[in-house]
Structures are given as structure tokens and as C-alpha cells.
Amino acid sequence: MPNGNNKPMGYQLEFEKPLLQLEEQIAVLESHQQQAGHAEDFNAEIKKLRQSHATMLKKTYGKLNAWQTVQVARHPARPQSVDYIGACVKDFCELHGDRRFGDDPAITTGFGRIGPYKVLLVAHQKGKDTRQKIACHFGCAHPEGYRKALSKMKLAEKFGLPVVTLIDTPGAYPGIGAEERGQAEAIALNLREMSRLKVPIVSIVIGEGGSGGALGIGVADRIAMMQYAWYSVISPEGCAAILWKTGAKAADAAEQLHLTARENVKIGTIDEVIDEPLGGAHRDPKAAYEKVEAWIVQTLRDLNRFKIDNLVKRRYEKFRNMGQFAEA
Amino acid sequence: MAQVPGRSWREVMDTSHKADVPEGLWMRCPACEAMLYRKNVEVNLWVCTEPACQHHYRVSAQQRVEQMCDPGSFEPMWLDVSPTDPLKFVDLKAYKDRLKAEAGKVTQPDAILAGTGYVKGRRVTLACLDPNFMMGSMGSVVGEVLTRAIEHAHDSDLPMITVACSGGARMQESALSLMQMAKTSAALARFDDDGGLFISVLADPTTGGVTASWAMLGDVILAEPKALIGFAGPRVIANTVKQELPEGFQRSEFLLDKGFVDRVVHRKDLRSEIARIIDYAGK
Ligand SMILES: [Zn+2]
Numbered sequence: 343m344p345n346g347n348n349k350p351m352g353y354q355l356e357f358e359k360p361l362l363q364l365e366e367q368i369a370v371l372e373s374h375q376q377q378a379g380h381a382e383d384f385n386a387e388i389k390k391l392r393q394s395h396a397t398m399l400k401k402t403y404g405k406l407n408a409w410q411t412v413q414v415a416r417h418p419a420r421p422q423s424v425d426y427i428g429a430c431v432k433d434f435c436e437l438h439g440d441r442r443f444g445d446d447p448a449i450t451t452g453f454g455r456i457g458p459y460k461v462l463l464v465a466h467q468k469g470k471d472t473r474q475k476i477a478c479h480f481g482c483a484h485p486e487g488y489r490k491a492l493s494k495m496k497l498a499e500k501f502g503l504p505v506v507t508l509i510d511t512p513g514a515y516p517g518i519g520a521e522e523r524g525q526a527e528a529i530a531l532n533l534r535e536m537s538r539l540k541v542p543i544v545s546i547v548i549g550e551g552g553s554g555g556a557l558g559i560g561v562a563d564r565i566a567m568m569q570y571a572w573y574s575v576i577s578p579e580g581c582a583a584i585l586w587k588t589g590a591k592a593a594d595a596a597e598q599l600h601l602t603a604r605e606n607v608k609i610g611t612i613d614e615v616i617d618e619p620l621g622g623a624h625r626d627p628k629a630a631y632e633k634v635e636a637w638i639v640q641t642l643r644d645l646n647r648f649k650i651d652n653l654v655k656r657r658y659e660k661f662r663n664m665g666q667f668a669e670a
Numbered sequence: 671m672a673q674v675p676g677r678s679w680r681e682v683m684d685t686s687h688k689a690d691v692p693e694g695l696w697m698r699c700p701a702c703e704a705m706l707y708r709k710n711v712e713v714n715l716w717v718c719t720e721p722a723c724q725h726h727y728r729v730s731a732q733q734r735v736e737q738m739c740d741p742g743s744f745e746p747m748w749l750d751v752s753p754t755d756p757l758k759f760v761d762l763k764a765y766k767d768r769l770k771a772e773a774g775k776v777t778q779p780d781a782i783l784a785g786t787g788y789v790k791g792r793r794v795t796l797a798c799l800d801p802n803f804m805m806g807s808m809g810s811v812v813g814e815v816l817t818r819a820i821e822h823a824h825d826s827d828l829p830m831i832t833v834a835c836s837g838g839a840r841m842q843e844s845a846l847s848l849m850q851m852a853k854t855s856a857a858l859a860r861f862d863d864d865g866g867l868f869i870s871v872l873a874d875p876t877t878g879g880v881t882a883s884w885a886m887l888g889d890v891i892l893a894e895p896k897a898l899i900g901f902a903g904p905r906v907i908a909n910t911v912k913q914e915l916p917e918g919f920q921r922s923e924f925l926l927d928k929g930f931v932d933r934v935v936h937r938k939d940l941r942s943e944i945a946r947i948i949d950y951a952g953k
Pocket of ligand 1: 699700701702703704718719720723724725
């Protein structure tokens with residue numbers, strides 16, 4: 343990155359540069375003020391800068407395009423599953439392994455408490471530092487990850503615990519071992535079994551909802567997306583490479599794929615948008631955690647009203663009605 | 671004749687050469703390069719007549735149902751379900767123009783032909799994908815028609831037979847296509863709950879969201895020889911892992927070896943194999 347920005351964010355999105363410049367100026371004035379003690383002079387200037395920052399933030403985030411949304415969804419400082427679990431889940435009891443091949447760190451599963459509810463949590467993990475990122479394949483799960491998820495969801499069914507899934511993946515891992523061990527079969531089985539799992543299931547796309555890798559833990563009674571998450575049949579880069587013959591057209595592909603939360607609500611592929619703090623979850627993670635926790639608690643409360651057979655039937659109808667076609 | 675040379679992903683997915691089934695009296699086999707008499711290949715169910723080659727050509731859904739069913743027994747259903755352009759998708763070409771261009775190549779409105787028929791006297795519900803329509807990709811119409819077919823098999827207590835031949839979920843309908851994976855799999859769950867028999871036949875190619883949903887959910891999974899079957903495309907994998915892919919990677923025989931298909935079946939034997947599985951299942 344040019345002109346090393348030592349703000350906590352430490353990472354620049356191109357469209358955020360004017361914002362980050364203001365943030366830098368504010369930081370400089372604040373440190374001057376502390377050193378020199380000319381409180382009043384700088385205070386006025388800082389206040390003015392803060393006002394323009396607030397205005398600009400509102401304006402910039404008020405009209406993010408699809409590609410900018412994808413960039414926010416991938417922001418390195420964006421809260422990940424591990425953060426949401428840390429903040430929203432009490433007494434998290436991680437459960438490892440698929441009992442068949444191994445333990446894929448790209449999907450975390452375990453018991454936990456969210457608000458008044460005991461739940462079974464299933465969440466993609468991208469990893470925080472380089473070592474974790476490599477272990478998690480940057481959030482791209484292997485078949486053993488999907489199989490682990492399914493085996494723990496069956497456990498939830500057995501003990502009557504609702505399932506909460508947090509989706510954040512660029513896609514399922516495209517590798518030799520993944521194919522040898524049946525990536526397609528693992529995802530397919532999850533789709534079928536989640537559709538008839540006899541406990542409530544809620545899903546939130548917290549960052550990236552990349553294709554079958556996302557849907558593999560996303561067949562739920564209620565599906566929400568964070569405001570700046572994306573969810574689509576293919577990544578914008580992948581789509582651009584195939585249809586535009588160049589990955590450089592990813593921004594165009596992002597637009598055409600209608601991958602934002604609002605677009606997905608419009609076409610009926612998800613139910614709700616969870617609004618993020620102004621400027622994205624990474625600017626105020628605590629506010630994001632609170633909104634996510636509140637949504638999960640409220641949604642589980644809603645779903646608890648249904649008899650389980652009725653809920654499974656409604657889940658079937660929900661997916662049954664997805665799609666748009668003409669009929670004479 | 672020499673072994674079938676491995677084709678690259680680009681070749682496999684390239685829809686422009688889908689003249690796998692060419693015009694004219696004579697044709698050259700793309701696999702073994704032998705000169706073949708077209709009529710003979712047609713009678714041979716569009717399999718190369720060179721004994722050592724046996725390349726299985728991609729066939730249209732119409733040809734497929736004719737090959738699978740007792741003569742004249744197939745009755746198509748849901749032919750009025752046709753594609754729209756819900757996202758007004760435009761890449762180098764508009765989706766609605768692509769749909770128009772593809773419509774002339776097939777006898778049904780989208781990439782699926784489904785209905786009922788008889789396989790060696792056994793009544794079945796059959797759904798076949800068509801590689802000639804947007805590479806057999808699954809959008810809303812494919813998902814809807816297949817789901818109706820599964821529900822029909824369920825309601826009529828018939829075996830459900832599918833023949834997959836697809837590049838995966840259709841990008842131009844984005845998440846709507848993605849959700850067809852869940853929709854079809856959910857329909858299969860219900861069918862399964864009530865003891866329905868689902869036989870999934872995988873033809874070249876079966877990839878992406880089609881493999882990662884209904885195609886891999888057969889009670890019995892059959893694959894035609896040397897078909898490309900996988901989740902991710904070989905080129906994407908090669909770019910990711912930056913190493914040479916193993917010999918025969920993602921081919922039917924490879925999946926058989928890894929335990930993901932039950933039987934690799936020559937096209938001429940598909941009917942009898944399906945019939946005896948139906949009998950074993952008591953359907
Ligand atoms: Zn040949």
C-alpha cells in the first residue's frame with residue numbers, strides 16, 4: 343500500500359481513500375493537540391474534519407456498488423465467524439472431526455449458548471493470521487468440513503438443538519484431494535439432509551457467500567445476509583473469467599450477478615438484510631455483533647412457535663418456490 | 671486405435687464444438703480420429719464404432735430419451751415451462767439473446783427434457799439434460815422441471831431416472847440457479863423418505879452445481895465411460911494447486927475407484943442395467 347497508513351484498519355479500499363485520508367488528518371491533529379496543548383484551535387478543526395468524515399462516510403456507503411460491496415465483504419478487518427462466536431456465543435464447546443477422514447479447520451462446529459438458547463453452531467472460518475489462513479484454505483472447506491457439519495447437525499437433531507450457521511467462504515476448495523474425497527457428494531448430501539433436518543435452522547451470510555460452498559451449510563428456515571455481504575452462484579472473478587474471458591471484468595460481473603443482500607432479498611433467495619454499522623461491520627464490530635445476536639435470538643424465538651413437522655414443511659415450500667420462469 | 675486422448679477443460683466445456691454429433695455421411699471421431707460412417711455411429715447409440723475407442727458422444731436430450739426408452743414410449747411433460755431473464759443479465763452478450771440463439775438448437779424450451787416412458791417394459795419418470803442448450807446448465811427451468819419430475823415420480827410411485835450432462839449451475843440466473851441445487855435436493859429428500867428409487871446416470875460432462883446436488887444423490891449412480899465428473903473444473907484446480915493433475919483425474923473410472931459411482935456402464939447397456947436395478951429395488 344502506498345503512504346503507509348498506520349491506522350488500526352491498516353488496509354485501504356480504493357473507494358475509501360478519501361475517507362482514510364480524513365481519518366489520518368484527524369489522527370494527526372489529535373496527536374498535535376495532545377503534544378502542544380492548543381486544545382481550542384485544533385478542536386474546531388477536528389470537529390470540522392469529523393463532520394466532513396461523517397458526511398462522506400454516509401455518502402460513500404449510501405451508494406456502494408456491487409463490486410465495492412464485494413470489497414467490503416472481503417475487508418481483512420471485517421469481523422469473521424471466530425469474532426462473532428467470541429462475542430455472541432457463551433460457553434462455546436467446539437466439536438471436531440467428521441469421523442471419516444479428518445478435521446477441517448475451514449468449518450468450525452460446536453455447542454454454544456446464544457441469548458437464552460442452546461444451539462449447534464456451524465461456521466466457515468477464514469483464519470486471522472497467515473498460519474490460520476493457510477490451514478483454513480482462506481475459508482474454502484474440503485469435503486471433510488461439510489461432512490463434519492452434517493454429522494454435528496445430526497447431533498443437534500438428536501438432542502433437539504436449533505442450528506445456527508455463519509456463512510463466509512469464497513467457495514468450496516477446488517483441489518485434488520477435495521475431488522478425490524467427493525466434494526460434490528459432500529455438498530449434495532448436506533443440501534438433502536438439511537432440507538429435512540428436524541430442528542430449526544437459521545443462516546447468516548456474514549461476508550462471502552460463494553456458491554455451493556456457501557449453500558452447503560445454508561439450507562435454512564431463515565436466511566439473512568449482512569448488509570455488505572455477497573451471495574451468488576459464482577465469484578465475480580470466476581464469472582468474469584468465463585463469460586467476459588478476463589478476470590479484469592469482475593466489477594461488471596458483480597453488478598450482473600445481483601449478488602448484494604438487497605438484490606438477493608428482491609429475487610427471493612434470502613429473507614432478510616441485517617443492517618451494518620455505518621461504514622461497514624469493520625468500523626464498529628461491537629455494533630455488528632449486537633445486531634447479529636439480536637437477529638438470531640429473535641429469529642429462533644419466531645421459529646420456536648412452529649411444530650417441527652410444520653417447520654420442515656415450510657422449509658421445503660420455501661426452497662420449492664425459488665426460481666423464476668414462464669409458464670403458458 | 672490409440673487410447674482416447676485426454677481433452678482439456680476448455681475443449682470439454684467449449685460449446686462451439688458441440689457438433690460432437692456432426693452433419694454429413696462421414697465423420698471423424700474426435701477421440702481416436704478414425705473415419706466413421708455416420709449411420710453406423712447413430713445405430714451404435716452415438717458411440718464410436720472403433721472397438722478400442724468406444725468414445726461416447728454427447729447427445730441431445732431428445733436423442734437420449736429415445737435411446738433410453740422403449741420405442742415410442744416416451745411422453746414429454748412440462749414443455750410449457752420456459753426460461754425468462756430475471757436479472758436482465760448481460761455479459762459479452764445478453765442472456766435473452768443467448769436464450770433465443772439456443773432455442774433453435776433443441777426441441778424443448780430449456781436444457782431439460784422430462785416425462786414418462788418405459789425402460790424394458792418398466793414405467794419410469796425420466797429427466798435428461800441437454801448439452802446443446804447452454805451446456806446443460808441448471809437455471810430456474812431445469813430446477814423446476816426436474817423438481818416436478820421428482821414429485822411426479824413420488825406421486826405416481828415410479829422410479830426416477832436422470833441423465834446428467836451439464837456444465838453446472840447457470841451463471842446468468844445467479845443465486846436463483848444456486849437455489850435450484852437446494853430445491854431439487856429437497857425434493858429428493860421427500861422422495862427418499864417415502865422409499866422412492868432414484869437412479870442417477872452421469873454423462874460427459876457432469877460438473878459444478880449439478881454434481882454437487884441431485885446428480886450425486888442417486889440411490890444408485892451409473893456413469894458412462896470416461897465422462898468428466900467433478901465439482902470444480904480441472905483448469906481451476908490446476909491453477910489452484912499448481913501441480914500436474916493425476917492420470918484420469920475426474921473421469922468416471924477415477925470416481926469408481928474413489929467410491930463415488932456404483933458402476934461405469936457402456937451406453938448400450940444402460941437400459942438393461944437400469945431395468946435390473948429397478949427389479950432389485952422391487953419398484
Ligand atoms: Zn473413436
